Amino acid sequence: MSLTIAIPKGRLGTQAIEIFKRAGLGECIDEKSRKLVFEDKKRNLKFILLKNSDVITYVENGVADIGISGKDMVMESGGDVFELYKMNIGKCKMSVAGIKGKKIFKDDTILKVATKFPETAKKYFRGRGQRIKTIKLNGSIELAPILGLSDVIVDLVETGNTLKANGLEVFEDMYQISAMIISNKISYKFKRKEIKEIIELIRREEENGKDN
Ligand code: PRP
Numbered sequence: 493m494s495l496t497i498a499i500p501k502g503r504l505g506t507q508a509i510e511i512f513k514r515a516g517l518g519e520c521i522d523e524k525s526r527k528l529v530f531e532d533k534k535r536n537l538k539f540i541l542l543k544n545s546d547v548i549t550y551v552e553n554g555v556a557d558i559g560i561s562g563k564d565m566v567m568e569s570g571g572d573v574f575e576l577y578k579m580n581i582g583k584c585k586m587s588v589a590g591i592k593g594k595k596i597f598k599d600d601t602i603l604k605v606a607t608k609f610p611e612t613a614k615k616y617f618r619g620r621g622q623r624i625k626t627i628k629l630n631g632s633i634e635l636a637p638i639l640g641l642s643d644v645i646v647d648l649v650e651t652g653n654t655l656k657a658n659g660l661e662v663f664e665d666m667y668q669i670s671a672m673i674i675s676n677k678i679s680y681k682f683k684r685k686e687i688k689e690i691i692e693l694i695r696r697e698e699e700n701g702k703d704n
Pocket of ligand 1: 631647
């Protein structure tokens with residue numbers, strides 16, 4: 493049975509493709525070309541290259557059987573998919589940050605939170621009993637507290653360099669993030685063997701990578 497695999501374009505996708513290729517999968521993928529669909533006829537696999545935030549939509553709707561997506565996207569979308577395997581790539585944290593030395597958590601008033609992840613932020617602060625107003629941004633989130641658009645930000649922090657370079661600091665770590673292999677629920681029912689084989693190859697390759 494054939495499998496369609498959704499891969500995000502960009503840094504995470506490049507790392508994922510490297511691992512797939514080392515595992516002997518998707519040799520046909522040429523990231524330098526403008527093509528978006530690649531077929532590995534030998535293994536009966538089809539790879540589709542998508543925008544990071546669209547991977548879940550394709551998997552949830554069954555156009556792709558499995559896909560690679562950051563845990564951040566999975567949490568934010570609330571997508572109805574199975575999270576099958578946590579990869580060793582795309583590791584970072586989702587954190588609350590703001591202007592260095594000015595930690596604000598107002599218990600009584602509404603905290604303004606700028607983020608790419610409003611749903612995740614709402615859920616997190618609800619759990620702390622903190623009322624918030626989310627401001628949805630699409631990038632350069634660090635600008636928001638500097639320019640007074642928000643009190644704090646909820647964003648991904650990897651090295652912490654972007655925060656530091658902009659006079660910000662982490663106030664609180666929220667979640668550990670990494671890339672996940674996700675699956676469409678029906679595909680997992682009918683193509684379980686094939687899906688498990690792919691995951692096992694990736695898992696083994698990641699294990700080998702650790703030793704080298
Ligand atoms: C992400 C994130 C931070 C930065 C964190 O942004 O939103 O801005 O990386 O990385 P660091 O801790 O290693 O500095 P991205 O590079 O995806 O760009 P964006 O501003 O368009 O979101």
